[in-house]
Amino acid sequence: MQYALINGIKKEAAETGLRGICPCCKTPVISKCGNVRIHHWTHETKYDCDKWKEIETLWHRTWKNEFSENWREKIFFDDVNNEYHRADVCTDTSLVIEFQHSNIRTEEKTAREKFYKNMVWVVDASEYYEIFRNSIKSKVLEHYKEYRNYFYADIEKINVFPKKWLDASVPVLFDFGLHNASDYENDKLKKWLWCVFPEQYYLWDRTICGICINKETFINRVTKYNTFFANIMKPEFEQMANELIKEEERQIQEYEKQAEREAEEEQRQEWQQRKEKSKIWAADIQKLKEIIEQNKLQPLILSVNKDGKITDNKTPRIYNGCESMALGIKRTVWAGTDFPKNEVLIQIKYESEMLTALITVPNFVIDKILKGKFYYDIRIIDVFHPYEKYIISFDKYIYEKIWTIDALKQNLEFINKNFSGA
Ligand SMILES: [Zn+2]
Numbered sequence: 001m002q003y004a005l006i007n008g009i010k011k012e013a014a015e016t017g018l019r020g021i022c023p024c025c026k027t028p029v030i031s032k033c034g035n036v037r038i039h040h041w042t043h044e045t046k047y048d049c050d051k052w053k054e055i056e057t058l059w060h061r062t063w064k065n066e067f068s069e070n071w072r073e074k075i076f077f078d079d080v081n082n083e084y085h086r087a088d089v090c091t092d093t094s095l096v097i098e099f100q101h102s103n104i105r106t107e108e109k110t111a112r113e114k115f116y117k118n119m120v121w122v123v124d125a126s127e128y129y130e131i132f133r134n135s136i137k138s139k140v141l142e143h144y145k146e147y148r149n150y151f152y153a154d155i156e157k158i159n160v161f162p163k164k165w166l167d168a169s170v171p172v173l174f175d176f177g178l179h180n181a182s183d184y185e186n187d188k189l190k191k192w193l194w195c196v197f198p199e200q201y202y203l204w205d206r207t208i209c210g211i212c213i214n215k216e217t218f219i220n221r222v223t224k225y226n227t228f229f230a231n232i233m234k235p236e237f238e239q240m241a242n243e244l245i246k247e248e249e250r251q252i253q254e255y256e257k258q259a260e261r262e263a264e265e266e267q268r269q270e271w272q273q274r275k276e277k278s279k280i281w282a283a284d285i286q287k288l289k290e291i292i293e294q295n296k297l298q299p300l301i302l303s304v305n306k307d308g309k310i311t312d313n314k315t316p317r318i319y320n321g322c323e324s325m326a327l328g329i330k331r332t333v334w335a336g337t338d339f340p341k342n343e344v345l346i347q348i349k350y351e352s353e354m355l356t357a358l359i360t361v362p363n364f365v366i367d368k369i370l371k372g373k374f375y376y377d378i379r380i381i382d383v384f385h386p387y388e389k390y391i392i393s394f395d396k397y398i399y400e401k402i403w404t405i406d407a408l409k410q411n412l413e414f415i416n417k418n419f420s421g422a
Pocket residue numbers: 022023024025026027043048049050
């Protein structure tokens with residue numbers, strides 16, 4: 001006990017051997033001021049009237065002394081069990097703060113919670129300090145950063161808090177030791193209380209364990225407001241809510257960035273694959289260039305039959321779906337207002353054979369194709385028929401140029417340069 005009554009006045013144990021009266025049971029008490037234990041009063045009968053009493057340590061006393069003297073060792077009488085209890089600290093609005101250093105039996109813990117109801121525990125978790133500190137480093141205790149006041153973790157799996165306290169029916173504030181300003185690194189974490197709630201909060205699939213509150217803030221708010229949730233933790237909850245919203249926004253941004261990165265990567269891979277593929281074509285185009293230079297070009301003439309099949313009128317081959325590359329376009333017939341006939345020179349890969357062919361493309365398709373600059377690529381040739389007309393289509397939007405032999409030579413040089421596999 002920190003206090004006894006001497007002549008009806010609350011007094012601390014100033015020297016050994018003083019006599020006073022227990023404020024609870026009114027029996028004689030004697031002061032003990034040795035060198036080992038903290039100065040205290042003890043019942044002369046050696047029997048403490050509060051069966052929940054705990055031998056006080058420096059930790060206890062330091063904490064209690066943070067609060068108004070009137071609030072320390074407040075006496076309660078339990079008329080059901082006919083016994084006295086001394087609450088470590090009890091504010092004017094009956095918020096009880098119990099400081100617990102030593103081990104406590106579960107029955108006693110539950111009994112105290114039931115009796116005081118409006119209470120919080122401050123638990124001396126200094127034995128867990130090293131584990132705790134390492135966990136923060138290794139992120140077992142996730143989401144803790146100094147500028148954030150909440151943390152989450154799988155409470156079943158972590159061992160950074162004394163386990164027996166995690167099922168309390170009231171908030172438990174873990175204290176990892178009295179702070180010591182000379183040891184800044186260790187002191188940082190000890191300046192905070194780590195509050196675990198009986199209720200659970202969820203963030204995505206995680207359970208929010210609780211909130212960190214600066215010890216000084218905690219003491220100041222208790223002193224000022226006398227309550228716990230309304231004025232002490234509510235601002236923390238509000239901050240937590242804001243943090244959660246921000247965190248969610250951060251996550252969304254992160255997902256978006258990730259999606260962008262993935263799309264870029266996909267495109268990069270696609271280009272890479274095309275480049276690889278184009279190497280096969282490059283050799284063939286080189287050969288084709290020589291053939292054209294020697295005026296020995298004899299392309300296959302392709303046409304589209306009424307079923308939409310692309311054939312060459314010589315073999316039973318069907319070219320739909322073959323990879324092809326458009327090399328150039330030749331407009332051959334001027335019909336006064338229009339070029340109804342357009343020949344596209346293409347390379348086709350039929351099975352493993354490379355073929356050069358001309359295919360006639362209707363004007364309304366070519367008009368679209370002609371707008372723009374050179375763009376050579378490997379495409380799939382096919383035919384589709386909207387409005388019951390057959391249309392030659394490439395699988396990409398393509399831009400070609402009117403083809404002449406000279407232009408074709410140039411184009412092939414261009415292709416050759418770009419597809420030489422460099
Ligand atoms: Zn007593």
